[in-house]
Structures are given as C-alpha cells and as structure tokens.
Amino acid sequence: MIKLDHVTKAYNNSHVKALDDVCLEINEGEFVFIVGDSGAGKSTIFKLLTKELEPSEGEIYIAGQPLSKVRHRRVPALRRQIGVVFQDFRLLEDRNVYDNIAFAQRAISVPASQIKKNVTEMLTLCGISEKYRFLPKQLSGGEQQRVAVARALVNQPKILLADEPTGNLDAENARAIMDLLERINERGTTVVVVTHNQEVVRSMKKRVINIKKGVIVNDIPEGGRLA
Amino acid sequence: MKTGTSFFYCLGQGFKGIKRNRLFFVASAATIAACIFMIGLFFAVVYNLNHMLKEAEQSICVTIFFDEELSESEIQKIGGDIANWSEVSRVEYTSATEAWEKFKEEYFANNPELADGFADDNPLANSASYDIFLKDISTQRSVVARLETTEGIRQVNRSEITADVLSDVGRIVGIVSIVLIGVLLAVSIFLITNTIITGITVRKEEIKIMKYVGATDFFVKSPFVFEGIITGLIGAIIPLVVLFFIYRWAMNFMVTEFSMITGTLSVLPLWDVFSILIPGALLIGAGIGFIGSIIATGKHIKV
Structure with missing residues (x-):
C-alpha cells in the first residue's frame, strides 16, 4: 500500500538530511507505528506521503502509484486516499461536530443526501453520535480527537495517517483512541501512527518502525519484542 | 461529483466569508464604492464635456x-x-x-x-x-x-484659436481621466487583495483541512473569488445609486441656474449616461473583486 524506495529528503537551506536513503514497505491492511525522537524524520515521512513535500531522491508509491508522476491537479485525488489525524485535532471551532465531519465530504462535493448517511455512520463508529450538535470547545480532548478521526475516515480513505494522535490526551483517552484506530484497521484501512509515546506502542503489539536522524534503525514486526 | 452543488456551496461559502469578516468587507466595499464613485463622476463629467466639445466642434x-x-x-x-x-x-x-x-x-x-x-x-x-x-x-x-x-x-x-483650444482641452481631459481612473483602479485592486488575504489568514486552518481531505483548487479558492466579486458588485451598486441622484439634481440645477449656457451647450440625458455607467460600474466592480481575489489566492493558497 505504501512504499518508500531509497527516499532521501534534504531541506533547501540545510546539509542535514531529514531522511537518508529510507526504504520501507507497508502492506494493505497493516497497522504500523513510526516512532522516533523529535527531529528524527517522522513528520517528514508524513508530509512526503501527502505530497506536501517532494523527496530529494528516491520514489514513493501509494497503492502502486509513483508520487513523482502525480501531477499538481491530481494531488487532491491522491489525498482522498489518505485520511489524516493530528495531535492538535484541528477542528473548525465555529462549527459543530456534525458540520466538522460533513465539511470533509462537502470539500469533495459529495451530494447532501449521501453526506447525512456517511456522517451518521462515522458518528456511530467513533462513539460520538450523541454529541453531534456540540461545538469542539464543549468536548473533552478525547472526544475532539474522535471527531478528528471521524472526519479523516468519512471520505473512506485506504490509508489513515495519525500524527501523534494521543499527544494531547491523558492515558485513558489515549487508550480509547488507540482502540478506535484498531477497530478502523480491522475494517480494512491501513493505519500508520507517528508517535513517540512508547507506552502506547508497547501496549498495542503492532509493527514498529524506529527512525533516528533520518534513518530506519529497526523494523519490529507485529507481536515482536520492543527494546 | 456534482458541479452545480459545488458551485452553490462555494457561492454560499463566499457569502459566509463576507459575514465572518464583516468589518473587512465593509472597509473594502466602501473603498471600492469610493473609487467607483470617483470613476463614475469622472465618466459623467468627461462624457458630458466630450458631448459639449463635439457640439462646439460641429458649430465651428x-x-x-x-x-x-x-x-x-x-x-x-x-x-x-x-x-x-x-x-x-x-x-x-x-x-x-x-x-x-x-x-x-x-x-x-x-x-x-x-x-x-x-x-x-x-x-x-x-x-x-x-x-x-x-x-x-x-x-x-x-x-x-x-x-x-x-x-x-x-x-x-x-477660427484657429478656438479649434486648437477645443482640441487641446479634449485631449488633456482624456489623458487626465485615464491616468486618474487607472490609479483608482490600482488602489481598489490593492485593497481588495489585502481584504481577501486577511480572509485567507483568518481561515488558514479551514484551508489546511480542505487540502488534507482532497479538496480541489476550485473548491478551496472559489469562495474567496466569489467573496471578492460580491464585494466588488456591492461596492459598485452603492455609488451608482448615489450618482443617479447627484446627476439628476445636477441636470435640474444646470437647467434652472445656467439656462444661458444650456441654451447653447446641452447636458446629456440621464439614461444616456447611465446606460453606459451601470454595466460599466458593475463590470469594473466585479472585475476589481475578481482580479484582487485571484492575486490573493494565487499568492497565498497553495493546494
């Protein structure tokens, strides 16, 4: 589903490589953690996958499609295959839960009748159907992240990328969010979680890719033992 | 994909954008109104002056x-x-x-x-x-x-002196009005660009989310373009109404107070001026809004 083939990324004004000759393959339906300290290159991978950045060298494939061949006007179509969740939720404060989720559907011109059906389904899946009229500020951090997950999933992407999804949550809410991501993965969505929360990673027993200074230092398969 | 649905949704977002940034909207609509008022006033004066010059020319x-x-x-x-x-x-x-x-x-x-x-x-x-x-x-x-x-x-x-003077006056009035209208247009475009940039800044987060969920360029940028065009059109309608009343009053004033002049030189009827001024002002207003928003979105929204 995702393949990085000898990918290197150096930023314009720096000789330091954010990623250095990274080779990585994530299969369809996998649940993968990408871990590492700040500046290790995790966010660079995230931005390369959404084509916010271009690699300096190498090639990235999403569902077999080389991203270097994706033209600017086809980028929205690429991004519709990828749902994204952020540490800081990034919800629209002036809209209620329903409209925050529906917004993602409107942005890709889904008909109104279909939006209602899809949003209702996501509200139920993410356990926030009772709060669909609430504004983000009326929700707890955990609930806000559920809304963000629902918004990322409502367009039915093949891949879900979560950048530090538990970073702003307490242990209980973090666990609940990881359970939700696991359920989503069981439905067939490939889930990639970028995090430095070792506790969450250990508890999940999923595949873990460890990055240090732009290089993959180890790739532990599902059920493997973490150092 | 429903193109019509998208169009109306984006148009609706344009109105919502105006509602959200009411103060900026008022400021830029007022500026456009002031500029189009000046343009309209100049046009009415120059158009009448040209008409009078033509009449004078025809008698020479x-x-x-x-x-x-x-x-x-x-x-x-x-x-x-x-x-x-x-x-x-x-x-x-x-x-x-x-x-x-x-x-x-x-x-x-x-x-x-x-x-x-x-x-x-x-x-x-x-x-x-x-x-x-x-x-x-x-x-x-x-x-x-x-x-x-x-x-x-x-x-x-x-009568060479009269001919030269009329010819020169016509040319000078034409040049001055073109320069002035050009400056006013540039100022209007600059201001609407800044208003739209402010709108983009306020909605930065929304734009980022749209980008991540796979919204197209059209979907992300068009609400701002609609916002610009609507602002420009409203900025054009206000001075048109004001100019209409001013022109009507000025016509009556000329007829009653300067009947000596109006006997030889006539002021153009209201509809002669406004049949050009109405579509012209609306087109200029919409044009200012369109160009300003295209500049702003082109510079500040990278999808």
Missing part, C-alpha cells in the same frame, strides 16, 4: 471664398470636390444672392428702403462661399493649408 467651420472670375458651376464643382475629402463631415453653400439676402435681413431689417438702392447691383456679387465642417477639429490646420493651395479659392476664413 472653415469658410472659403472664390476668385471673382469663377462661374457658379465652377464654384459648385470645387465645393463638391471638397465635400469628398476624408476630413470633411459636410459643406454648406451660400450663393452671392443668398449672402446678400442674409445681409439685408441682418442689417437693413428696420430700414428696407436703404437696401432698395442695390436692387439691381448685388454688392456681395463675389461673396459666394462654402462653410466646411470637419469631422475632427484637430485636422483644421492641415485642411486650411490644403484649401489655401487649391486653385480658384481666394480667401480662407478660420
């Missing part, structure tokens, strides 16, 4: 007199040739008899018996003339030069 002519030995038919032939010159709009012939009749009416109206002494001897026998009216008053100098070298013409009378 070059008069030519012919050599004494020329017969009536020879004079008419020369007149006919001149009428075909490209610079000439029309010619009016006055025969010697008509000239004497006119003279009598003007100077002997109260003492017709004084003119009777010339009954059989027209004192203006050699005064057959042609009044030559030009299409463009600025060509008078060259036409006069050509007439002076034309065989059979004895004398050329012209």
